[in-house]
Amino acid sequence: MNWYHNNLSAGRSCNDKMIPLEASVLIALLKAGILGEKPELKQFEDRLNSLDIQAVRALAVRHDVVLTVYMALPRENGEQTLQRLRAALRQDFAPTFAKTVNQDLEGRALLEAFEQASIDCIPLKGWGLRRYYADPMSRSMADLDILVREFHQQQIRDVMEKLGYTQDQALTWREAVYRKDPYLHVELHRRIAEDDGSVRAWEENIWNNASREGDMQHLFCLSDEDFYLLHLLHMHKDFRNGVLGFRRLADTWIFRKKHPKLDEESLHEALRKMGLEVFAQRMETLSQVCFEGKPLDPDSEILLRFSMKSSVCGEEKCFKMGNAALQQERGSGAAKMRAVLNLAFPSLGRMKARFPLLEKWPVLLPFCWIFRIMRQLVRSPAEQIENLNYTEISEEEIREMRRVFRAGGVLPEEKE
Numbered sequence: 001m002n003w004y005h006n007n008l009s010a011g012r013s014c015n016d017k018m019i020p021l022e023a024s025v026l027i028a029l030l031k032a033g034i035l036g037e038k039p040e041l042k043q044f045e046d047r048l049n050s051l052d053i054q055a056v057r058a059l060a061v062r063h064d065v066v067l068t069v070y071m072a073l074p075r076e077n078g079e080q081t082l083q084r085l086r087a088a089l090r091q092d093f094a095p096t097f098a099k100t101v102n103q104d105l106e107g108r109a110l111l112e113a114f115e116q117a118s119i120d121c122i123p124l125k126g127w128g129l130r131r132y133y134a135d136p137m138s139r140s141m142a143d144l145d146i147l148v149r150e151f152h153q154q155q156i157r158d159v160m161e162k163l164g165y166t167q168d169q170a171l172t173w174r175e176a177v178y179r180k181d182p183y184l185h186v187e188l189h190r191r192i193a194e195d196d197g198s199v200r201a202w203e204e205n206i207w208n209n210a211s212r213e214g215d216m217q218h219l220f221c222l223s224d225e226d227f228y229l230l231h232l233l234h235m236h237k238d239f240r241n242g243v244l245g246f247r248r249l250a251d252t253w254i255f256r257k258k259h260p261k262l263d264e265e266s267l268h269e270a271l272r273k274m275g276l277e278v279f280a281q282r283m284e285t286l287s288q289v290c291f292e293g294k295p296l297d298p299d300s301e302i303l304l305r306f307s308m309k310s311s312v313c314g315e316e317k318c319f320k321m322g323n324a325a326l327q328q329e330r331g332s333g334a335a336k337m338r339a340v341l342n343l344a345f346p347s348l349g350r351m352k353a354r355f356p357l358l359e360k361w362p363v364l365l366p367f368c369w370i371f372r373i374m375r376q377l378v379r380s381p382a383e384q385i386e387n388l389n390y391t392e393i394s395e396e397e398i399r400e401m402r403r404v405f406r407a408g409g410v411l412p413e414e415k416e
Contacts, residue, residue, distance in 0.1 A: 036134025
C-alpha cells in the first residue's frame with residue numbers, strides 16, 4: 001500500500017499540498033521498476049487525470065531514476081496519463097539508456113583487462129547495487145567506481161590507455177580518474193574514505209572479508225555487511241552535503257529486502273563505532289515508508305519533504321548549507337565562518353589521508369595546510385575563492401538544514 005494512503009489510514013493529517021501526488025506516483029513506479037512488476041496505481045485512479053506529467057518527469061530526471069521508472073510504465077494499452085508520461089520520459093530515456101549500455105560493455109571489458117593484468121579489484125557502489133534490480137540495466141550510474149588493492153600507477157595507466165582511456169586529472173591520495181568519450185568516467189580508488197579512526201580501521205580490513213567472483217582470480221566482491229556499510233558511508237557523506245535522493249533510498253530498501261539475514265550484531269557494532277547507527281535506522285525507516293507503506297513518523301516526514309526537494313547530486317549551495325549547519329556555533333555568521341575555516345584547514349585525521357607523512361610527523365600539519373591551499377589556488381583560484389563564499393546562505397536555511405540533520409540522526413536532538 002502506498003505511503004500516502006497508509007498515512008491516511010493511520011490517522012495522520014495528509015493532503016496533496018503536503019505530499020504531492022507526483023511524488024507518490026513516482027515512488028510507486030520506481031518500486032515497480034526495481035521489482036520488475038506491474039505498478040500498483042489503483043489508489044490513484046480517480047486523480048491520475050490531474051497528474052502533472054512534467055513535474056513527474058522533472059523528479060525522475062533530478063533523482064536519476066528515469067530508466068527504472070520508464071521500464072515500469074506500460075508499453076501499450078495502458079492508462080492514457082501513463083502513456084503520456086512514458087512519451088514525456090522517452091527523450092530522457094534514450095541517452096541515459098545508451099550511456100548505461102556503454103557502461104555495461106566497457107565496464108566488463110575493463111574488469112576483464114584487470115583480470116588479465118593480475119590487478120586485484122572490487123567494483124563498488126552502483127555496479128554492485130544494480131544486481132538487485134529486476135533488470136540491472138534499469139539502474140543508472142554516474143560513473144564506474146573500482147577499488148584496487150595494490151595501486152601501481154604505471155601498470156594501471158598502461159591498462160587504461162590500451163583500452164582507450166585518458167587520465168582526467170592528476171593522481172590524488174584517494175583515486176585516479178580516467179575518461180573515455182562519450183560516456184565513460186572511471187574512478188579507480190586507492191582509498192574508499194578519508195575518515196580516520198574506526199572508518200579507517202574498517203576499510204583496512206575489507207579485503208580480508210572479500211571473496212572472489214566466480215572463477216575469477218583477481219575480481220573480488222565485498223562481503224554483504226561491508227557492501228552495506230560502504231553504501232551507508234557514501235549516503236551519509238552525501239546527506240551531510242545536503243543531498244538525499246530517491247535513488248539512494250531505493251538502493252537502501254532493495255538491498256535490505258534482498259539480504260534479510262545479514263550479521264546484524266556485527267553490522268550494528270560497526271555502525272555504532274562509526275557513529276552511523278541512528279542515521280542507518282532513520283534511512284531504513286524512510287525507505288520502508290516510501291516502498292513498504294510504513295506509517296509516516298515525524299522524522300520521516302521531515303526527511304521525505306527534504307528528499308522531494310533534493311536530487312541524486314547536490315549543488316554547491318546544498319553543500320554550503322550542510323557544512324554551515326554542522327557547525328556548533330549558533331549564529332549564522334559564526335557558523336559560516338567556522339565552515340569556511342574547516343574547509344581551508346581540515347582536521348588532522350582528514351589531512352592524514354591526503355598527506356600520509358602526518359602519521360609519523362603530525363607537527364607538519366600547518367605546512368601541509370599551506371601546501372594544500374597553494375596547490376588548490378594554482379589549479380583554479382577563482383573557483384576556490386568562490387567555494388569559500390557563504391554570503392548566499394541565510395540563517396533560515398541553516399536552521400532548516402539543522403532540523404533535517406536532526407531528523408536524519410546526524411545532529412543530536414536539541415531545542416533551537
